[in-house]
Amino acid sequence: MSGDGSGPPGGPGSPERIRIFLRLRPVGRQTGRVVLGATEEPPWVEFNVPRNPAEGLINNSRESYRFAFDGLLPPDAQQEEVFERVALPVLRSALDGYNGTVFAFGQTGSGKTFTITGGAERYADRGLIPRALSALFAEAAKRSNHTYTVHISYMEIYNEMGFDLLSPDREVQALEDLPKVHIMEDEDSRMHYRGLTLHRCDNEEQALNMLFLGDTNRVVAETPLNQASSRSHCVFTLHIEVRRAGEPVVRRSKLHFVDLAGSERAGKTGLAAHAQLKEAKYINLSLHFLEQVICSLQEGRAHVPYRNSILTMVLRDSLGGNTRTVMVAAVAPEAQHIEESISTCRFAQRVAMISNRVEVNEELDLEVVIKRLRAENTLLRQELQLLRSGAAPDSDRGAAAGGEVGEAEGPDAGRGVEQRAALTEAEQHVLRRQVAAFVEDPSPDAALNVEASMLFIRAAFDMLKGMFEYFCATSPAHDTVAEHKAVLRERYDAARALGAQVNATKKRISELKAGVEQRRLARSMAALLRQQQGGGGSSGADADEEARVAAEEERAKGLIDQEKAAYHEAYSQLKDVKAEIDGVQAALEHARSPWGTAPQPAPSQFTQQQAPEPAQQQQLLPAEQPSEPPADPYAGVDAEVLAAAKPLLTGNHQADADIIKFYQARAALLKGMQ
Numbered sequence: 001m002s003g004d005g006s007g008p009p010g011g012p013g014s015p016e017r018i019r020i021f022l023r024l025r026p027v028g029r030q031t032g033r034v035v036l037g038a039t040e041e042p043p044w045v046e047f048n049v050p051r052n053p054a055e056g057l058i059n060n061s062r063e064s065y066r067f068a069f070d071g072l073l074p075p076d077a078q079q080e081e082v083f084e085r086v087a088l089p090v091l092r093s094a095l096d097g098y099n100g101t102v103f104a105f106g107q108t109g110s111g112k113t114f115t116i117t118g119g120a121e122r123y124a125d126r127g128l129i130p131r132a133l134s135a136l137f138a139e140a141a142k143r144s145n146h147t148y149t150v151h152i153s154y155m156e157i158y159n160e161m162g163f164d165l166l167s168p169d170r171e172v173q174a175l176e177d178l179p180k181v182h183i184m185e186d187e188d189s190r191m192h193y194r195g196l197t198l199h200r201c202d203n204e205e206q207a208l209n210m211l212f213l214g215d216t217n218r219v220v221a222e223t224p225l226n227q228a229s230s231r232s233h234c235v236f237t238l239h240i241e242v243r244r245a246g247e248p249v250v251r252r253s254k255l256h257f258v259d260l261a262g263s264e265r266a267g268k269t270g271l272a273a274h275a276q277l278k279e280a281k282y283i284n285l286s287l288h289f290l291e292q293v294i295c296s297l298q299e300g301r302a303h304v305p306y307r308n309s310i311l312t313m314v315l316r317d318s319l320g321g322n323t324r325t326v327m328v329a330a331v332a333p334e335a336q337h338i339e340e341s342i343s344t345c346r347f348a349q350r351v352a353m354i355s356n357r358v359e360v361n362e363e364l365d366l367e368v369v370i371k372r373l374r375a376e377n378t379l380l381r382q383e384l385q386l387l388r389s390g391a392a393p394d395s396d397r398g399a400a401a402g403g404e405v406g407e408a409e410g411p412d413a414g415r416g417v418e419q420r421a422a423l424t425e426a427e428q429h430v431l432r433r434q435v436a437a438f439v440e441d442p443s444p445d446a447a448l449n450v451e452a453s454m455l456f457i458r459a460a461f462d463m464l465k466g467m468f469e470y471f472c473a474t475s476p477a478h479d480t481v482a483e484h485k486a487v488l489r490e491r492y493d494a495a496r497a498l499g500a501q502v503n504a505t506k507k508r509i510s511e512l513k514a515g516v517e518q519r520r521l522a523r524s525m526a527a528l529l530r531q532q533q534g535g536g537g538s539s540g541a542d543a544d545e546e547a548r549v550a551a552e553e554e555r556a557k558g559l560i561d562q563e564k565a566a567y568h569e570a571y572s573q574l575k576d577v578k579a580e581i582d583g584v585q586a587a588l589e590h591a592r593s594p595w596g597t598a599p600q601p602a603p604s605q606f607t608q609q610q611a612p613e614p615a616q617q618q619q620l621l622p623a624e625q626p627s628e629p630p631a632d633p634y635a636g637v638d639a640e641v642l643a644a645a646k647p648l649l650t651g652n653h654q655a656d657a658d659i660i661k662f663y664q665a666r667a668a669l670l671k672g673m674q
């Protein structure tokens, strides 16, 4: 025997021995007759009994009785330690779907009720049940992907009759008013408790109220050995149901806390009253039957007499069945109780030899399975209808126009709906509510199950689209987007105007330059003609003409400079506007990002004044400067013209181009004159 049995059950149906703990009630003065080997493995207790010379024994030496346990709880063991070592492991496995039982056995006044329920005086004296209730709800809250449902029942077995301590009427009741519980067995030997109510408790407070209510209904009497002696056996049961999110299984476990009535001997305890003698008789009888069951199990007999008493029927699963069971043997270590203590320990040794087969109580959760199958069935029916309505030729669609919506039982169900152009108002109303419920349902399993008809599907999509548009229009992000778009439009307009201005200036510069060039050409040709006609030096009229031409060229040059300045000004403004546009565009993208991967706003909202596409934007900017000189400036020039002009070429691109043009014009003129 070792350890406190805190590990999980060994595996499905694995045999597991009942664990036994010894708890010693505190005593005023140590007698030295009870010795504890608490640090030994396994821990043990030894009772030293002096031999009685009056019974003919040879000497006065002591006789000792030693018993090993899975754990010792000495007189100074605190309630918290007792809970952690005895009940917590069983509670944890009950939360995983394994049945559990903690029962206290011992003579009257040895501390069974103190262990199971606790003392009323100090909060620290709370016993295993209230501590288990706190731990149960705390542990359940931690397991966030599990759903726990807890019910409580509290039964008393008094004089071989079962009573429900949690009768619906929460008044303290006389025993005869309590609902009687009948214990029955079905064919699978499963226990049924007729008349026993299960009370659902959703929190610790509700559960503690139940415990309090039950305790106030218990049969307690003053006996010579205990001022408040339990005259009955009490079974407090937690019925735990656990479901794990997304799994179609349910685990159900029962965790019993059993406070047995004290074993006692009427003669020794001085019970005198007739009623008390009767109680004692029943208590002793049921404990005797309990012992019989334990002996049969320990000896491996084929027949185990569970049916002899209500107590053994109730504990059937806890002893030799599918339950993780722990026993607390309570002893009062005073010298006068040594015989009872030895007898309790002997009983515990027999119990420790019983093995249970502990397995998880898991079943398919039919509710979940049915719900799933129904949903699957609906989906399949809808798909089928959709396929039919899409695949069947129009003439084949049946004449059931305006057919009943919502019922799709027969093979032709749903076809008639497709014949209509629109839903009725009532249908729209129902559909709107379905769509709203779907949108508001935060569950990932939320589904919108509309009628399997294109008419309904389209109407549902329209509603969703309308909701989305409304969201976009009223979203704060939408305001920012709209602002950025307005700025962007304004900047694009400015950029367009500046672009036009730049292009116009550029065009005017080209025109002015072309005018200057033409006039130069005309003057050169006139001078050439005059030369050929023999006209010599310059006259006064020629001088005037030259002055006029020079003034004109000067004016043209001034105009060109003006236009160039305007060009540069407009061009630099355009560059600034372009930089602004880039910034606003980035801000716009950022403002849109909260929508993530959501569809972009419907065109109707944002496209009335579409911003130009990037390709268009690029076109807004003209080349930065008037065109660059070609790689070969003389490409395509007639060789003769080039040879005549070459001696005069200056290396200045503009001047050389003019000289070449002059020689080309000259060549053309001469050719025309031949």
Ligand SMILES: Nc1ncnc2c1ncn2[C@@H]1O[C@H](COP(=O)(O)OP(=O)(O)OP(=O)(O)O)[C@@H](O)[C@H]1O
Binding pocket: 024, 025, 026, 075, 106, 107, 108, 109, 110, 111, 112, 113, 114, 115, 119, 226, 228, 229, 230, 231, 260, 261, 262, 263, 330
């Ligand atoms: N570990 C303990 N520490 C302090 N007081 C204790 C302890 N165990 C028992 N007592 C006290 O001893 C008295 C008898 O205990 P209790 O009523 O629990 O015995 P019992 O075994 O349930 O008796 P019965 O079979 O007659 O109901 C009570 O007053 C209880 O408070």
